[in-house]
Amino acid sequence: MLSNATLFLARRYLRAKRSFVSVITIISILGVALGVLTMIVISSVMKGFEGEFRKTLIGSEPHILLHPEGKKPTDAKTAADVLAKVQQQPEVLTSSTYINSVMYAERDGRQSGMDVLGLPEDGAKFYMTKVAKNKAEGSLDLVPGGVVCPDYVERELNARPGDSISVYASSNVTSAVKRYHAAMDMQDETKRQAAYDEIKLHPKEIRMVGSIRADTGGAYGYVTLTTAQQIFGFGDKVSGVLIELKQPSEVKEVSKRFAAAGIVPPGWSASLWTDAGDARLAAMSNERVMMWIVLLIIAVVAAFSVMNTTITVTMQKRREIGVLTALGSSQSQIVGIFVSQAAFVGMLGTVLGLVFSGVVLRYRDEIRLGIAVLNGGGEADPGMFLATIPAQIEPWFIAVTCLGSITLCLLAALPPAWLAARVDPAVALRD
Template identity: 50%
Template sequence: MVNRASLFLALRYLRPKRSFVSVITTISILGVAVGVLMMVVVRAVMLGFEVDFRDTLMGAEPHVLVAKDTAAQNAPPWQEALKLARAQPGVVSAAPYAGGILYLAREDYQTAAPALGLSQTEGASNLAKLTPHILDGSLDLPEGTVVISDHHAHQLGVRVGDEITVYASQNVNLAVRQFNAVNEEDSEEKKKALRAQIKLHPQALRISGVLRGETAGPTAYVSLQTGQQLFQLGLEVSGIAIEIHEPQQAKDFASGLGSRLPGYKFTLWTDAGESRLAAMQNEQTMMQFVLSIIALVAAFSVMNTTITVTTQKRREIGVLAALGSQPRQIVSVFLLQAVVVGVVGTGIGLAGSLLVLWLRNDIREIMTLLTGGQVHAVEGVFLSTIPAYIQPWDVALTCLISIALCILAGLIPAWFAARMDPAEALRD
């Protein structure tokens, strides 16, 4: 139990003679509060960016794509692979897909996009993730239609309802090889015959939807049957698109399924953004280091308060020691000061951080107006608002570390104060 006399003296020493709270105590409490506020706010915002990036930007991609390795000899048929994938624990859905690279053209404009052909029923889980990213049209995927990104729509100068011409990549590659063969032939008759064989097999598709490319990615979507026609698969498919309950476990899932599906290769939703996710985690590590320095600075302000008080109260410390107070009692007086400053400062900082996080987008708008920017210039796109993700255990750990640093910072000068010689203290 805390000695009441020690607590009484600690609180008394935190007050000056003519005001309720001393200036130096106020500065120390504010220092701790600012440190805690910075640690909680920055950590929450950094986590928010990572969570939004993972769930929104990368969440549009299929979690796992399973495709037969062209070099494999004894790979099981895709029907067997589909059945095995659906039987795996944690699988939300598994749907066959027809995919590849499509060249898109309209008049004199051309571009290219990866394409994914999905069944409206079997691929419902994959398509449902794209719903928040649709800008115009729908994801119904009737035969002979395509859903493209807004970037490709801008490059081609098209919108929903317009028709574009598409070519499968393998047709273009074959045409290039055939054209090279024509150039290497000397006989005009053979050249003419080879030129007649060059066909791109174009297909006209109507645009039925436009996706926000910034969040949904560059992939174009068609029906499964349309994809099979475009990539000349017949009744075959390119692979299997799998959705799982725990996307973060995609690597473990692929590893487990891969051991049972020899001859198949796996593409994970994290592959395209893994480097960016790693970069964000590295940024968090460095930011945590910077925030630790801020916490240390706040702790030094507490130490400064304790040193100042012990210096000002040398005579009273000498009187306490002369009256028989034990060193631990003297230490407890100044240690309790550090505890009070740490707890009050941490509480204020925590309340302030929650207020800042609550008003973060209003603060952004005010700062944008003050700097002459446009508040709603990017409204509705990815990260148009400041994300924040609060982990309760992380906040609790931050508060505990703050109070612990304050106690440690107050303990050092308190220990030296307890060792002060009473005679020397009274002589000052």
């Protein structure tokens, strides 16, 4: 019965007529709602960006590259032995030998460069299927004497699928530069000019068969293994073994198990897909932590608005508190009135924040477009990376946010409620 009286008074104070209390109660509810909305929306969007970046890396980078230290070429037999061990592992989806090096390209006086992956026929089919969603133009079917370029190379060379381009290995450029410097040091003009004339890059003609978007598919160019061996002068050697995993997120654990099991030969090392984005992923995680701190401050500010409401109510209801105390109400009952009021504000604000956050996340792209139009912009190119705002909702974070919001409201109401309960009834009635 006393509990019913406590709840009755709490509701009555919230619905106060012709009083400023009702206005600040609404403001408190909206403050809590905005705090919850901000925490859920920002956390979900930041998690979405992190997830999209991670997905892009997994879809564009080889999961594991096993290669000798210094990335020197290895003979085909050693690579075949490593490949046979790798293929027996249950974590491996597919694997093949590969060649990786830098290749320069030229067409009609235009130059560009790209990091090239050379793949055997069986490995190429699977890998090119993996990156097929990032196709820009032409075909992604690797053929001898053909290359699939990143789209930035296509633009820099002003080339299209079917065009021939001249390519040469980066090692040829390094050798040519060394020979050029050696020629510069020659004193005899005739010998120096003869040395200059002997400097050749030995380009090879290959055909561009297609292109891939660099923003989502990475900056790799793709050729067949035999074509790569010819361009880079590897003979029958390869760079190592390329591995695609069933669970790419476990790449670090799998790499450690391979090393412990002796699958990675002495003098070899592993390059992981995370190496390409570890720094960025770590930075994004740190950004999320800092954002949580900022959002927690926002939640505390919202809780202070609840405290302000409670203080206002206790000051306006000072005489009634004195009457209740004089009639025998205990301090816990007085505290319960205002804590119940804060609980109502906290729960209603949290529910509204939850609903509003769902609406904002559902229409986040439309909201972005509206803001862009107001700023003189327009709709983003659908083919552009992150043309839409990604969001990844985490149920556990939503639950923690809601519980934390209500808890902060209750804690914010306790100090003024406790002070109100300690008021001397005689002093309160005299005031």
